[in-house]
Amino acid sequence: LCWTRGRVYPLPLPPGPRPLPFLGNALQLDTTRPWLTYTAWRKVYGNIIYSRLLGIDMIILNSDTIARELFNKRSAIYSDRPVIHTRERAGLAFNTGLLPYGETLQQHRKIYHQVLKAETSISYNGMYTRQANELVADLLSAGADMQGPKEACERYMGVLTMVMTYGHIPQREGDPVLDRAHELVDIVSRVVTPEKAALFSAFPFLKRLPAWFFSKDYALMERSRELCQQLLDEPFNEVKAQMAEGTASQSLVSDFLSQTHDEGDEETLKAVALSGYMAGTGTAAHSIHVFIMAMVLYPDVQARARAEINQVVKHDKMPSMDDRASLPYIDAILREVLRWYPPAPLGIAHVASQDDVYDGYFIPKGTLLMANQWALSRDEDKFPDASRFDPTRHLTADGQLKDRVTANHFAFGYGRRICPGRWFAEDAMWAAMAAVLSVLHMDHAKDPNGKKIEITPEFTPGIQVSLKPFPCSLGSVNTERERQLRAMMSLK
Numbered sequence: 001l002c003w004t005r006g007r008v009y010p011l012p013l014p015p016g017p018r019p020l021p022f023l024g025n026a027l028q029l030d031t032t033r034p035w036l037t038y039t040a041w042r043k044v045y046g047n048i049i050y051s052r053l054l055g056i057d058m059i060i061l062n063s064d065t066i067a068r069e070l071f072n073k074r075s076a077i078y079s080d081r082p083v084i085h086t087r088e089r090a091g092l093a094f095n096t097g098l099l100p101y102g103e104t105l106q107q108h109r110k111i112y113h114q115v116l117k118a119e120t121s122i123s124y125n126g127m128y129t130r131q132a133n134e135l136v137a138d139l140l141s142a143g144a145d146m147q148g149p150k151e152a153c154e155r156y157m158g159v160l161t162m163v164m165t166y167g168h169i170p171q172r173e174g175d176p177v178l179d180r181a182h183e184l185v186d187i188v189s190r191v192v193t194p195e196k197a198a199l200f201s202a203f204p205f206l207k208r209l210p211a212w213f214f215s216k217d218y219a220l221m222e223r224s225r226e227l228c229q230q231l232l233d234e235p236f237n238e239v240k241a242q243m244a245e246g247t248a249s250q251s252l253v254s255d256f257l258s259q260t261h262d263e264g265d266e267e268t269l270k271a272v273a274l275s276g277y278m279a280g281t282g283t284a285a286h287s288i289h290v291f292i293m294a295m296v297l298y299p300d301v302q303a304r305a306r307a308e309i310n311q312v313v314k315h316d317k318m319p320s321m322d323d324r325a326s327l328p329y330i331d332a333i334l335r336e337v338l339r340w341y342p343p344a345p346l347g348i349a350h351v352a353s354q355d356d357v358y359d360g361y362f363i364p365k366g367t368l369l370m371a372n373q374w375a376l377s378r379d380e381d382k383f384p385d386a387s388r389f390d391p392t393r394h395l396t397a398d399g400q401l402k403d404r405v406t407a408n409h410f411a412f413g414y415g416r417r418i419c420p421g422r423w424f425a426e427d428a429m430w431a432a433m434a435a436v437l438s439v440l441h442m443d444h445a446k447d448p449n450g451k452k453i454e455i456t457p458e459f460t461p462g463i464q465v466s467l468k469p470f471p472c473s474l475g476s477v478n479t480e481r482e483r484q485l486r487a488m489m490s491l492k
């Protein structure tokens, strides 16, 4: 028996910093970016670290191998989620990512699997290409507006997810569904202000924080609840009405509604559609935005990628998803984007539903476990000179991809909670990156004296980070392709 931190366990807990009473290790954290602290702790305590915060047991995994050992191989134990205090108050109890492990979650995941699995995701190829063309046009018209590229990436993912879930193509300006969805995602990240974002990521349970802590956020949470209800019901009811009239487009909702008449199933379907939108837009939009920044900062990578496209695709044609197998360098860029700045640096916490033992360490039931993706991404043994953006890490000497699939990337998480939108995300990212590289030259913005403006990457923190707008200059390098793209857009 081991007497550890006031409690008796059959074996020692993993090593970790000495906690203070009640606060635990809270004061040792970089509160806006706790993943940096956890990565620094690795040097002292290693790849599996125990920490105690506000009375909650937490284990940080700084190794992909250990995360796979626990979350994948022992998924029967490690698939639960922490209880988040604000979940009900903000109307977010329906959200797949926050559901405890159980029957409802399994129903959700079954639906995602049917509409987002690799084979189905390919069937959206026409949609990815069409929307990628729009993205290029939006980026071209962004000009010197710094907000432009970020908004264009967000619109691209917002439209793709709306079309996939409701068959609804949002209007360019003032679309009521897209606007509300944006507002909701924005509120969720404002309720999760930098301080709270840090708390949420560092203490994703928050169950034990007192109510006064949230007093200022009550109004926002009220609005969030209202928006959730509208967004759960309105687009869904519209699809139902369209189905009755025989005018509904194919979508997740229309496909499933045609198979079910059960009201319980309808609630599940609504929850799945909105959770997919909430989980999918910010993450993938951030990654496409990071891609643009990487292309500005690493012009050699940009030039090689464009040269490869020009070799495979005729000079006056846009690439299509059919060209993907012939363009492994673009996939290598995609994997490097996910590694370089993973959208969820600590993933979403898993919870142990039973006591367990790993490598001689005791893991008590109820422990919250987080795979520290930031540490994985900066592992110098696996990724030498890790802060450098270098797609060739993912290629063999003869230019082929080292791993068969992108969907196993650590950025998508693990086990029974692995991201169900990973194929949709990677297909959407690939289409966007190939279209952008085919037409656009991405460069540093210049000041009035013609001097290039340096970029310092900044991110809004949270469970999901988001690259802030940065100065850049985007212009066309291929007028024939640009013409073809605009012709394709007017044919829609």
Ligand code: HEM
Pocket: 096, 097, 098, 099, 109, 161, 275, 276, 277, 279, 280, 281, 283, 284, 287, 343, 344, 347, 348, 349, 350, 411, 412, 413, 414, 415, 416, 417, 418, 419, 420, 421, 422, 424, 425
């Ligand atoms: C670059 C894009 C994306 C990244 C990096 C990403 C990453 C993640 C991660 C790390 C998790 C948690 C996994 C875990 O617990 O181990 C997750 C969960 C989830 N993702 Fe994604 N995601 C992306 C795009 C998408 C898209 C496009 C969709 C849907 C259309 C989506 C839907 C979901 C859902 C519903 C969950 C919750 C699953 C659960 O709790 O069982 N994601 N994602």
